[in-house]
Amino acid sequence: MDHLVTARSMFGMTMGVHIIFATLGVGIPLMILLAELLYQKTKDTDYELMAKRWTKAQAILLGVAIPTGTIAGVQLALLWPGFMEVVGKVMSLPFQIEIYAFFIEALFLSIYVYAADRISRKMRIISLILVALGALGSAVLITNVHAFEGTPAGFRIENGEIVDVDPWAAFFNPSFFVTAGHVAVSAYMTGAFIIASIAAYKMLRTRKKDPRLYKFHHKALMMGLVVGLIFSFLTALNGHESAQLLHEYQPEKLAAAEGLFETQSYAPLAIGGFTDRESQEVKWGIEIPWALSFLANDRFDTVVVGLNDFPEDYWPPLFVHTLFNAMVGIGSMLILLSMIGVVWYKFLKKKTFPKPLMWAFVLAGPLSMASIEFGWIFACTGRQPWVIYRIMRTSESVTTSANLGFLFTLFLLIYIVLMAAVALVLIYYFKRNPLSKELAAHAEQ
Numbered sequence: 001m002d003h004l005v006t007a008r009s010m011f012g013m014t015m016g017v018h019i020i021f022a023t024l025g026v027g028i029p030l031m032i033l034l035a036e037l038l039y040q041k042t043k044d045t046d047y048e049l050m051a052k053r054w055t056k057a058q059a060i061l062l063g064v065a066i067p068t069g070t071i072a073g074v075q076l077a078l079l080w081p082g083f084m085e086v087v088g089k090v091m092s093l094p095f096q097i098e099i100y101a102f103f104i105e106a107l108f109l110s111i112y113v114y115a116a117d118r119i120s121r122k123m124r125i126i127s128l129i130l131v132a133l134g135a136l137g138s139a140v141l142i143t144n145v146h147a148f149e150g151t152p153a154g155f156r157i158e159n160g161e162i163v164d165v166d167p168w169a170a171f172f173n174p175s176f177f178v179t180a181g182h183v184a185v186s187a188y189m190t191g192a193f194i195i196a197s198i199a200a201y202k203m204l205r206t207r208k209k210d211p212r213l214y215k216f217h218h219k220a221l222m223m224g225l226v227v228g229l230i231f232s233f234l235t236a237l238n239g240h241e242s243a244q245l246l247h248e249y250q251p252e253k254l255a256a257a258e259g260l261f262e263t264q265s266y267a268p269l270a271i272g273g274f275t276d277r278e279s280q281e282v283k284w285g286i287e288i289p290w291a292l293s294f295l296a297n298d299r300f301d302t303v304v305v306g307l308n309d310f311p312e313d314y315w316p317p318l319f320v321h322t323l324f325n326a327m328v329g330i331g332s333m334l335i336l337l338s339m340i341g342v343v344w345y346k347f348l349k350k351k352t353f354p355k356p357l358m359w360a361f362v363l364a365g366p367l368s369m370a371s372i373e374f375g376w377i378f379a380c381t382g383r384q385p386w387v388i389y390r391i392m393r394t395s396e397s398v399t400t401s402a403n404l405g406f407l408f409t410l411f412l413l414i415y416i417v418l419m420a421a422v423a424l425v426l427i428y429y430f431k432r433n434p435l436s437k438e439l440a441a442h443a444e445q
Contacts, residue, residue: 004395006404007079010411012380014072016373017415021065023372026139026184027191028058029105029132034227036128040121046216049438050223051128052116054195056433057426059113062106064422069142071411079404082397083387086162090155091148093167094141101141105134139187140180144171146379147179151249152388178245182238186375189231190368193334196224197365200358213435221361222345228364229338235331240295247296250389251305253382256316257324258292259285260306267292267304272325275318280308282321316382323378330371337364 032054039047077084087095108130116124154170156163199221206213246254254260259275259282260267269292273285293302307315337360344350344357353361387394 003404004398006408007398008394010404010408011072011075011079012377013408013411013415014068014075015376015380017419018065018068018072019372019376020369021061021068022139022142023187023190023369024061024194025058025065025105026135026187027189027194028054028061029109029128029135029191030188031191031195031223031227032058033125033128033132034223036124038223040125044219046219046439049216049435050220053430053433053435053438055109055113055116056429059109060422060425060429062109064418068418078401079399080387080397081399082392086155086388086392087145089162090165090167090170091145093171094144098138098141101134101137103134105131105138108134136184136187139183143179143183144173144176147175148173149387150379150383150389151175151245152391157391174249175245178238178241182235182242185231185234185238186372189228189235189334190365190372192224192228192231193338193368194224194365196221196228196338197362199224200361200364204355204358204362210436212439216435216439222341225338225341225361228334228368229342232331232334232338232368236335239328239331243295244297247302247304250383252307252310252314253316253320254296255305255307255310256318256320256382257378258282258304259318259321260292260304261308263303263306263309265293265301265303266290267296267302269295270321271329273321275321277318313385316384320378320382323374323381327371327374327378330367330374334364334368334371337361 032051035047035051035054038044039051076087108127111119112124112127112131116127119127148170151174152170153173154166154168199217202217203214203221206217243254246257256275258267259270259273261280266289268287268289270282270285270287273282275281276283290300292304294300296302296304340357341353341361344353383389385393385395387397
C-alpha cells in the first residue's frame, strides 16, 4: 500500500473497531433504562434482572471503548496533522464538551453498578437517564467532527491562514442535526437488535430444556424487536434526510452512491449491481424509475447532478455504491424482520416463532452492526478525496512520517487480541454468573 492508503487503512481499522463499542455504548444504555422502567411499572423482576445483567456487559464494553477511543484520538493527531491544525483552531469545541459527557456517563454508570440496591427507585431511573444521555452526548459530539468534514462552516482560509473563526457556526454546521440524529437512532436500533439476537439464540438453546429461562429470554426478545422496529424505521426516515443533505451539499457523493454519471431529472434509483466506470452504468442493478429524484428533494422532476459534471479527481471511489446498497438493504430487511416478529406475537397471538424466523432474529444483531460499519465506511470514503470537503484534500493532511506499514501490522495484532479478550471476558463472566442462578436468587427474595 502507498503511504496515504496505509494511513487511511490504519485509522479506518481503528475506527472500525472503536465504532462497535461506541455504538453499543449508546444503544445498550437505552435498553437498560427501558428494562428498569418496565420493572418499576410492572414489578416483574425479570426486567430488573435484565437491567442488572446488561449493565455488567455495558461496563465491560465501556472499559474497551475508552482505550480504543483514546487510540483513535492519538492517531488523528499523528496521522493527520494538517487536519488537526484546522480542528484545533476551529472545531475543538465538541472535543472539550465530550469530556464532560463521558464523565457523566462513567460516574452514573458506576453508581448504578455498585449502588443500585442501596438507592431509591427514583435515583435508579435518574442514574440510568444520565448514563444514556452521557453516552449519546459523547457519541454525537465526536461524530460532529465528521459532520464538519462534510459540511465545513465557521472559518475561511485566506492566503494559507485560517481567519474569521466562529466556533459555534462550525459546531452547528449544516449537517450537524441530521448526522447527530443518525448516530442516535442507528445506535439505538443496533443495541436493540443485539439484545434480540442474544435472546433468540438463548431461546433456541433452552426451548425444551428450561421453560423458565425460555420465558425470560422471550421477554428480552420482544423488547428488542419492538425497540428495534421503532428505531430502524426512524433510521430509514433519517437516511432520507441524509440523502437530501448530500443532494444539496455533496452532490458527487450522492451521484457515486447511485452510480449516476449523467445529470438528469426523473433520475432512477439503482438497487444492487456494481458501478462500471468504462460503460458509465450500474451493471446487474435494478432501476426504480424517478426514485432518486424523489429521494433527493421529494419531487420526481428534481435534477440530480451526475458525476460527469465534476472533474474526475473529485469523484469518490465508485465502490461506494455497493456500500450504500449494503447499508440500505440491511436496514430495510431489519424493518421487515422486526415487523414480522411484532405482528406474529402481538397481533396473531402466536406464543412461539418458527425456527427459521428465530435464526433470522439471531442474525439481526450482527447484520445491524455490519450496517453501521458499511455506513461509516461509506460516509468517510464517499467524501474522498477531501478530508475537509472542497477545502483540504486528504493527501494534503496526511503525516510525512515513515514506517506506517509496521504500525498498521502492530495495531492489527493488538485489535485481534483485544477483540478476542473482550469475547472471552464476557463469556467467562456470564458463565460464572448463570441466569438460572440469578433467577433462583430473585425468586427467594
